Structure formats: structure tokens, C-alpha cells
Amino acid sequence: MKLNIAVLPGDGAGPEVTAQALKVLKAIAMEFNHVFNFTEGLVGASAIQKTGIPLPEETLDLCENADAVLFGAIGNTSYDLDPNAKIRPEQGLLGLRKSLGLYANIRPVIAYEELLNKSSLKKRQIKDTNILIYRELTGGIYFGDKVLSDDGNKASDICEYNRFEVERITHLAFKAAQSRKRKLALVDKANVLESSRLWRRVVQELTPQYPDVTVDYLFIDNAAMELIINPRQFDVILTENMFGDILSEEASVIVGSIGLLASASIGEKHAMFEPIHGAYTKGANKGIANPIASILSAAMLLEHFGLDDEAALVREGVDKSIKLHITTPDLNTKYDHITTTKVGDFIEDFINNPDETNLN
């Protein structure tokens, strides 16, 4: 297969982890005789620094013409601490999501047997957790009108959804549930929000089309609690943009490190793959950022194009790195000095030579 992949390393630890995912994709291409062409583009704070804007036209063109986008991370503490900044790295990411129409953000949360003891949660609480979060990604309060009054004393954001936006991701979530444990949980705040009531109405209306799927309804506050006390009750979680942001990052506590969580963002025409962690500015350039989330995002990219054997091999490599404790310090207390690069190298070696790779 021939794929043109736009690569946007972004900010902070983004470039380091993306470099490992690239290594892995290159090894896969070699091993399976694919042609993957990679072209880099600027985004986020690093794009602002070089071009003045977080999403240069050139980058958007690149992504629009690519078969897929591999995204690193964006964000920078100096912007976080400046509420007056008009130009912000996040606009790069949000602009991409919107322009590419990436309405469904899919975030798997799977507890690794070997890492159960790394979680803040008790082992018996999380063993066998396997959740797939469907987060709506191009609507809601992220994209509604934002107003700051002229005197700076009043600010507002609109959370808006229309039926079409809710329907398309709801269908995807139902279909995903059908191929899994046939359970769908809608998370909203329908006891307070009009937009949440639209979600609830649409899900109720579509439910008869998926008679084999059981549907649960949770309010976001309750879901934030249930996700911790009983994560195994969930199969597919469907939710709007902001609630999905919160729940998916919270869910990282189950797997032991946010450095493990990958995601796919899917639209009608485009697809982007990115770790759910942010730029991790304070850990950048120290070789300590976990590349597994980025590598697993690359695996999701492969799966998106039906390259299931290829993805399986990547996942095996990740499993093996975890089993052998070839992991960055967020997970590893056994060996010192296992760097971001070393984890990438290990998984690359494994792909080249699945039967012989060990720590060396």
C-alpha cells in the first residue's frame, strides 16, 4: 500500500515521541513492502514562533492532501499562563480538527495486565478494563461563539449541537458497540443542559436501529465517579466534546500512565492520529516522554487502512516492551535510563525481528 502521511510533531515532547512512531511506521513499511511517504508540517507554538500563526496555510494544505495525519502534541506553558494571548497553540489543533472535519475522536482505554500495579487504582478494580471512548470532536463549547466584552469584564462560550452532528457519531459508536460487548453509555448532563437533552433524544431515537446494543445514560458528574469505582461496567462511551476531553484524560489513571493512551480522529474524508497527552513541556527534551501513546496512534493509523497484521505487530512490540520493562520512567522502576528513543528502538527492532528482540 502507498500512503502519504503528514507528520506534525508540534510542541514540547511532541517531536520526540513522534520520531519513535515514525521509526515504527518505517519499519512496518519495510517489513510489509508498503510505501509510506512522510512530509512534516508546522503546528502549535512552534508554528507561531516560526510563522506567527498556529496553523499555517501550508500545513493545512499538506494535511488536506495527505491520506492521514500523524500528530504529536501542542501547547506551551507561557500561553497557558497568559489569558490575554489572542494567538494560541491550541488554535492549531482545533483548526485542524475542524478544517479536516474530524468529528469522531476514538480513545481506547485498555488496562495492561503487566501494568495493573502502576495504576492509582486497586488491581481488582481495573483488571480487564477495556473501554472505547467516542468523543465528538468538532462541535460543542470548543467551537461555539466566544465573546469577551470590550471592557474585558464579561466572557462567554456557547455550547451548540445540531442533530446531524450528534447522529453521525452516535451511529459510529453504536456500530463499535456491536463489534464489542454491545453496551453503549451516553454521558451528558441532560438534567441541566439543553444540548445534552438533544444528545439524549437522538440516542434514544437511534437505539431501535441497534436492537442488540444495551444503552445506559449517565450524567457527567456521575460518570466521572463511576469510571473510577467501576470502570469495567463500560464498553463504549459516547459523549460530547468537553465531557470526552475530561473523561478520557481521567481514564488514563486506569492504565497507569497518560503516556499510553492513543487516539484516532476520524471524519468523512480525513483521519488524524495522536496521543491524548499534551506537550508535556516540563518533560520535553529529557528523553523521558513515553512514546507508546504515539506508537499506538500509529497502530491505529495502520488499522484505519485495514493493515491489521501490521498494527498487530506494532501492538506486539509494545506489549513486549512493557513486559520486559523497556519503558520510560513513568512506568519503569526496574531499569534506569530507558529513554524515549530506546523504547522506540526496541519496538523498531522487534518489528524487524519479532522472534529475537530482547533488552540489550
Add this chain to the structure above:
Amino acid sequence: MKLNIAVLPGDGAGPEVTAQALKVLKAIAMEFNHVFNFTEGLVGASAIQKTGIPLPEETLDLCENADAVLFGAIGNTSYDLDPNAKIRPEQGLLGLRKSLGLYANIRPVIAYEELLNKSSLKKRQIKDTNILIYRELTGGIYFGDKVLSDDGNKASDICEYNRFEVERITHLAFKAAQSRKRKLALVDKANVLESSRLWRRVVQELTPQYPDVTVDYLFIDNAAMELIINPRQFDVILTENMFGDILSEEASVIVGSIGLLASASIGEKHAMFEPIHGAYTKGANKGIANPIASILSAAMLLEHFGLDDEAALVREGVDKSIKLHITTPDLNTKYDHITTTKVGDFIEDFINNPDETNLN
């Protein structure tokens, strides 16, 4: 002291748990020679059933003329599952908060030594956790304009804040931090929301007035994770309405049961005290609802009027009930059949006779 207390038991398990808090307050009045007058009012689904509306004029009058409100819980699954209902129990609670001007919702999250093993989290992770959440309660997306288009295909909610609303609760939170570990964490989503940037700006501007307090800034997604992996980092958390709703319910996992979390809602003229748990419809009228959150809300009521010795005695009673496993099934695996009423009776007995109360 003479206090007129409006009592709104509400829905589901609200009446059962409120009855226990009343018992406790009556015992305190007796013991300390206070005069507490209690007058009951209707609210929520039970008010809708009897009067057609969730917050009858009479109830509002009662609360406006009372020194304090003791609130049970509202909500009912049949409304939750009907996104088309125009009249909803929650309007009763939200109407009260708004009409009484209860802008600061204060939710303590304290890990009981004896209950550390009840938490989903590992003991060493949560030991000594003591967080005070200041949740803004009369603004944000709860109260902004809500629109449903005529054809029902588009819905929106506005999240709006003005400087005054943010300032007044920020001052309260800073002051609380000064009397504690002098740490304040603002939780927002300032990398995306204009309203969050107003919060961040106001907190930054007021910080110099509280030079002894260290201020941290967290995004809500990150905070939802940090609350679980390192809850001890937090002292006072300040946040807007919706994020406070999510974080405080999530925080219940630390203490082992949402049936333990109390709250005070404070305004310029009024104050209301309520458990943070909801109506718990499926556990209602079975004698299994934990009354401790309601009883601790009564303790917060006493503290609000400077009755610190009285509140301390209530807390001692609660501590003792926990130590002796006189608790409802959410916490208790030692004894069978310890009902809601039995827990209330025990704490009442303790207040009447602090030195001699034991399980009988």
C-alpha cells in the same frame, strides 16, 4: 441561639437522610440549649407531583425567611430519561441556588483514616487527603441562555461569567486557603474557553492581595487525572460551576463513598446545606442510604453560625460511627442490617451521651 431552619427533604432518599440530620440537630439544640425551629417545604419531583412545579412560591418564601436551609436531594429517573420534559426536578434546586444567591458551594473532601481501604484508590495514594472545593454555583453554563430550535434539531447552552461573579468567590477561596495550607488551585479550560480565561485573569489579578498563598493553574482534563493520581497535592480548589460539579463527585472516590460528602452553599444573605449525592432513587426507602453526608451538612450549618463546639460534637459522633462500623452498607461489610435510621440514632445517642455510646 435561635435559628429558623427551612427543611427541604426533596426526592428519593432525600427524606430519609434529612430525617437523620434533623435528629442530630434536635439533639444538639437540646444539649446546648439552642432553639432550632424547623419548617418543611416541598421541592423537586415531589413538589411537581403535588403542585405541578419544582419550586413552589411557598417554598421559596420559606427559604428566604429562614436563617438557613437544610436540603435533602432532588431528581427522579423518569425525568432523567425524558429529554422532552419541560418541567424538571432540578429546576427546583437550581432555582433555589439562584434566588437565594448561593454563589459559593463549598465541598470538603477528607479521607477518613478508618475508611482508606474502602476507596478504589490505593491507601498510600489518598492517606491524609484534605481538599476544600470552592465551586461557583449561580453562574456558568447552568444558568446561561438555553435554546432549542423550533424544529428540535439544534440546541445550545451559554456559559457566561462576569468579573464580579468570579471575584467574589475567588476572594472566599483565597481566604480559605490562608486558614489552611495556603495553596489554591484554579481549575479551568483557559486554553479553549473565553470564560475560563476571564477566571484565570481575575485570579491572577487578585493573587497579589494574598501573597502568602501559592496559586496553581490546571486544565480541567488534567485536574480530573491529578485528583486521582495525586490528591494530596490539593488544598483549596477553585472552579466554575460545571467543572466543580464533575470534580467534586469524582472526588468522592477518595473518601470511599459519595454518601460521606457534605456541602455548604453560601451567599450574601442566605445559606443552604446539602449532601452532594443525588436522590439515589434506586436505593430510596430501603434503609440503605448513607445519612452521614446529610449529618455532616448539618455540622457545616452549625459552623456557619459559629457553633463550633456543637459541630465538633456532631463530627465526633460521625467519627465514632465510622470507627465502630455503625454505617450503611456502602461502607459497612462488618455488620448486617445497619440502616439509615440506625446510623442517625447512633449519632443522636452519642450527642446525648458522648462518653457512653456504643453499638447496642
